[in-house]
Amino acid sequence: MESLKESYEKLKKKKKQVSAVIAVSLFGLPAHLKEIKKFCxxxxxxxxxDICQAFGAKIGNKKVGTFGIASATSFYPTKPLSTFGDAGMVFTSHKNLAKKVRILKEHGQIKPYFYKYHGINGRIxxxxxAILLVKFKxxxxxxxxxxxxxxxxIENLKDLTPYVRLPQFPKNYFSSYSLFTIRAKNRDKLKVFLESKGIMTGVYYKTPLHLQPVYKDFNFKNGDLPVTERLSKxxxxxxxxxxxxxxxxxYVISSIKEFYKK
Structure with a gap:
């Protein structure tokens, strides 16, 4: 829970057959990729x-995106490396997979106007x-x-424990700092207070994926993923x-301290 990442220990205890693992490196910090890679x-x-929020992060000298058979990132404006609209990229060293991805991003065509697969327009x-090439510098x-x-x-908010829990950075884990996400007591009230002082904050994500209406047919309910549900609050x-x-x-720091002194 402290790292806001998937629990490797829980992954090992999965009783159902696992076909693949999608490891999400969230808020800029790598997932437990070495352990997950070994498990796989x-x-x-x-x-x-999924390195959309952690492009540029690494464990030791190994970059995120290089641990699995493939990885994907986003260049949406809020991501670590961004352009001015929607864009993304898939990375893989698997030749056949790379060929399939290239086909799918071109509407599924294997030659001009000849379509073998249901694809998308995924071309950047x-x-x-051009924007990305400049910003990459x-x-x-x-x-x-x-x-x-x-x-x-971190230095100025560490004394607010247990009201504020700060991000944890394991040894040899290097973040790309796409977001600075805390765990806050009375989160919603703090958010409203900061907004009243002109400070915009974000909640990622308020409604967990398994409780989204689109997945109601899977019969998930409150309490099925207690850690996820607690973090969402x-x-x-x-x-x-x-x-x-x-x-x-x-100003941000002093405003947070002001809230918890009330």
């Missing part, structure tokens, strides 16, 4: 990585590609700026982008 290799199943356009610098802001939050993402000023960061 032992079981002979595929590991797929030239304008977004500054990507590592922006991660460093985000890290400095996150460290300031506590998580709050604070302002974090590379160009926050010291004054703005201090």
């Amino acid at each position: 290799e032992e079981k002979g199943i595929y590991l797929i990585e 356009d030239e304008i977004h590609s 500054y990507f590592e610098k922006e991660i460093a700026l985000r890290k400095a802001i996150a460290e300031k939050y 506590e998580v709050l993402s604070l302002p974090l982008h590379p160009y926050l000023t010291e004054k703005e960061i201090d």
Whole structure:
């Protein structure tokens, strides 16, 4: 729970047959990828990585996105490396899988106007590609700026425990700091208070996936995933982008302290 990541111990106890594992590296921090990769290799199943929120993060010297058979990232404006609209990328060293992905992103056509599969228009356009090529030059610098802001939050909010629980960074885990997400007591009231002071925050995600109406036919109910459900009531993402000023960061910190002193 402290890392806001999938529980590797619970994964090992799965009694039903597992065909593949999709490991999500959330809020910039890698999932428990080394352990999950080992589990998948032992079981002979595929590991797929969702690195949309953690592009640029790594464990030791190994980047997220390189642990499984394939990984996918997003270049949506809120992601670590972003363009000005919707875009994304799939990474794989598996030749046949790469070929299939290229076909599917071209409407499923295997040659001009000849369609073998149900595909999509998944092509990134030239304008977004050009933007990404320019922004990529500054990507590592922006991660460093985000890290400095996150460290300031941690240093100045650590005394608010147990009202505020801060992100935990395991040894040799390096975040890309796409978000700075705390667990907050009276989360909803804190969010309203901060908004009243002109500070925008985010809740990712208020309604857990298994409780979304679209999945009602699976008969999930409250209590089926207690850790997920508890976190959905506590998580709050604070302002974090590379160009926050010291004054703005201090204002966020002092406002949170003001709320919990009331």
